[in-house]
Amino acid sequence: MNRVSWRRGTERMADEARPSDHPARWWSLLADGRLECRLCPRNCKLQDGQRGFCFVRQRTGDALVLTTYGRSSGFCVDPIEKKPLNHFLPGTSVLSFGTAGCNLGCRFCQNWDISKAREFDRLGEAAGPDQIAAAARRLGCRSVAFTYNDPVIFAEYAIDVAQACRDRGVRTVAVTAGYIGVEARAEFFRAMDAANVDLKGFTEGFYHRLCFAELQPVLDTLVYLKRETDVWFEVTTLLIPGENDSPEEIDRASDWYAANLGPDVPWHFTAFHPDFKMLDKPPTPPATLTRARAIARSKGLRYVYCGNVHDREGGSTTCPSCGAVLIERDWY
């Protein structure tokens, strides 16, 4: 990961970062005086001054504002395979950035210092859409990724950045949990060229207990992407020992995947490392990833990968007809 200095060269990215009061969308006032945000399925209902579960959307008077518009927790140049995307501009660099907050509450979060940020001390960089798009060009990045925390919660900012990127021929990638309201998702994904969507587990119990969320809206987003958009998307499942890695669960998930997404949507099984509020679980054994990959492939899925580990076979892309290796990878 190469941290990027915005003050490089002659271009200065922005002045000092400050909280924004950018007008937010996808909300309405309720008859009882509360304001309801419909950007994600939580539908937070807010009194004046209250923030939503994601912390970055706040009611101010009779309006909702996005407090992180134009503000970032940092920028990095990454390989696109790190998002992970194996079938979208392979071998190219992507300019990655995120903001703060999240609309899920995953106990195993691997980016918790950013996603759980409650203050803006993580947001050291201020950058407008045009500046980000120009910087991607300057740094030789073919795409910009909204990542580290979920771009759904800063959708207004992500959409504006995506539009500025399109104007300059730079693609955009949403790395997301897919936890987005029906009203907002069409506009959000229309702006994106690619996405990696987390399918964190395949039971409502897992989503309730460990993510404080629901599975069904995520499945709805995946089906929506497949049936109603041209967005290139791949799916990631972080396998956590004893929580979502049983052969039975992978089997059921693979059946659903094949029936609803078809054989050609890439699926990444990635290794968990103890983090945040889940320090009592061991790292995922590589054999668990290999087993999950074998189950998914047995259902006819053609592009199933093992990630976060050294595994040449599990990381490489092969021809589904003859088995020849088309792109060989080891980790990224």
Ligand code: SF4
């Ligand atoms: S985007 Fe944030 S404020 Fe809006 S419903 Fe989701 S968690 Fe609540």
